[in-house]
Amino acid sequence: MTEPQRIADTFVVSCIDPRLTDDTTFYFAALGQTDRYSEMRIAGAGLAALGDANPAWTQALFENLAASRQLHGIRKVTFLNHRDCGAVNRWAGRRLSVDPAEELRVHTEVLNRAAEAVRARHPDLLVEIKLMELDGTVRVLPCAACAPGGFRAEAVVPAARAAAMGSLDVGASLQPTERGAAPRDPAGFTELARLRASADAVDPEADLALLTRGVTEYGLTAEQAQQMLESVARSAGGPTARSAARDTAAFLRSRQDRQGRIAKQDVLQAAQLYRRLVGQRVTTGEARQRVARIADAEGLAARPEGVWPLRSTAWLRRMAERAA
Numbered sequence: 004m005t006e007p008q009r010i011a012d013t014f015v016v017s018c019i020d021p022r023l024t025d026d027t028t029f030y031f032a033a034l035g036q037t038d039r040y041s042e043m044r045i046a047g048a049g050l051a052a053l054g055d056a057n058p059a060w061t062q063a064l065f066e067n068l069a070a071s072r073q074l075h076g077i078r079k080v081t082f083l084n085h086r087d088c089g090a091v092n093r094w095a096g097r098r099l100s101v102d103p104a105e106e107l108r109v110h111t112e113v114l115n116r117a118a119e120a121v122r123a124r125h126p127d128l129l130v131e132i133k134l135m136e137l138d139g140t141v142r143v144l145p146c147a148a149c150a151p152g153g154f155r156a157e158a159v160v161p162a163a164r165a166a167a168m169g170s171l172d173v174g175a176s177l178q179p180t181e182r183g184a185a186p187r188d189p190a191g192f193t194e195l196a197r198l199r200a201s202a203d204a205v206d207p208e209a210d211l212a213l214l215t216r217g218v219t220e221y222g223l224t225a226e227q228a229q230q231m232l233e234s235v236a237r238s239a240g241g242p243t244a245r246s247a248a249r250d251t252a253a254f255l256r257s258r259q260d261r262q263g264r265i266a267k268q269d270v271l272q273a274a275q276l277y278r279r280l281v282g283q284r285v286t287t288g289e290a291r292q293r294v295a296r297i298a299d300a301e302g303l304a305a306r307p308e309g310v311w312p313l314r315s316t317a318w319l320r321r322m323a324e325r326a327a
């Protein structure tokens with residue numbers, strides 16, 4: 004069989020929920036994936052991969068995945084579930100969102116099973132599992148079967164569960180793991196995390212690979228590895244912050260008018276983009292301040308706002324001065 008032409012990287016499975024269709028498109032655009040993924044929207048997203056939910060949907064999902072693989076040469080499957088999902092609630096038999104920790108646990112379990120189902124049919128495809136909040140924020144969930152030679156489910160799912168229940172605090176990250184073995188060389192893993200943090204790109208695949216190494220080579224639980232990665236990225240200011248600034252600058256430049264001016268609306272939108280890119284680690288006010296400073300550094304001027312004769316360009320300077 005000849006290798007298909009690679010015209011898409013990823014097969015995305017998202018939900019049909021009308022509240023999040025634009026957020027989903029926006030999210031993949033922020034990852035630079037526009038036109039590089041094929042997408043199947045189906046109720047419950049990852050739930051559809053579980054034969055016990057609805058066999059006809061499972062068949063449709065895997066037929067579409069196989070078609071996309073053949074036609075587009077995809078190498079990865081991303082399941083993007085979301086909070087307050089009607090299909091998953093119906094399947095679980097209760098409104099999961101009344102208990103966010105339990106909801107996270109259920110989605111983590113459903114998506115781990117979805118990943119297993121993909122890799123049972125396509126052992127060479129990577130899988131990512133993610134959960135979108137209703138505000139469009141996305142988190143990557145720990146996954147037992149996602150990466151080639153994937154790590155053991157029992158090492159990961161209890162950790163995810165413990166984290167979901169809030170019983171795993173950051174101080175525990177260097178304690179012996181649930182499997183009873185002390186992390187072999189957490190300092191070595193921190194060193195790897197630092198190297199990763201110095202890379203100038205947001206690369207979920209590289210993060211996932213590093214998490215996998217944390218579990219398989221350093222004896223960490225997925226949650227511990229995730230926490231160590233995050234704390235290193237935070238203390239480094241992070242590749243995330245750097246590449247978020249670069250992507251935001253590109254967005255701003257694309258919105259300037261012929262005189263190199265930008266509208267307040269574009270800056271507010273850029274601040275939203277920036278917040279998503281850094282994983283909501285800054286407040287809206289901080290994000291606006293940073294974006295205003297990025298605009299300034301890019302040499303962009305403010306377009307006057309307001310009603311004549313009170314039109315003013317002072318909004319950008321004010322935004323840059325304080326994180327309101």
Ligand SMILES: [Zn+2]
Pocket residue numbers: 018019020046047048085087088089090091
């Ligand atoms: Zn849904």
